[in-house]
Amino acid sequence: MSEKFTEGQVLQGKVTGVQPYGAFVALDDQVQGLVHISEITHGFVKDINDHIKVGDEVNVKILSIDEAKNKYSLSIRATEEAPKQKAPRNNNKPKQSYTPQQEEQGFNTLKDKLEEWLKQSGQNK
DSSP states (O other): TTTOOOOTOEEEEEEEEEETEEEEEEESSSSSEEEGGGGGSSSOOGGGTTTTTHHHHHEEEEEEEEETTTTTEESSSSGGGOOOOOOOOTTTTOOOOOOOOOOOOOOOOHHHHHHHHOOOOOTOO
């Protein structure tokens, strides 16, 4: 195992292979690691080929090193700034709440409502 790499280290590597589950990145002539599909970029990745291809030079962060299995877990996403989250749209509308009066209103026909409105306005005597 190479002593020159440590967890948390950020360095540049070259993509040597792309699979549906992730991309293999060479850190040097002897060491290669895997960038899982979830670590390619921020957000959902449907097709890894839309984001990366063999031969690309990429910045990666070493997430973990398994000395026993000689495996490096890498992340491209960890080297990029997360996109700004949009503030929830409130539109300054008051939240509607239930009142017993609403239950009484129900779905009336226009004829029924017209009679009710005329009574309320005092014109139907």
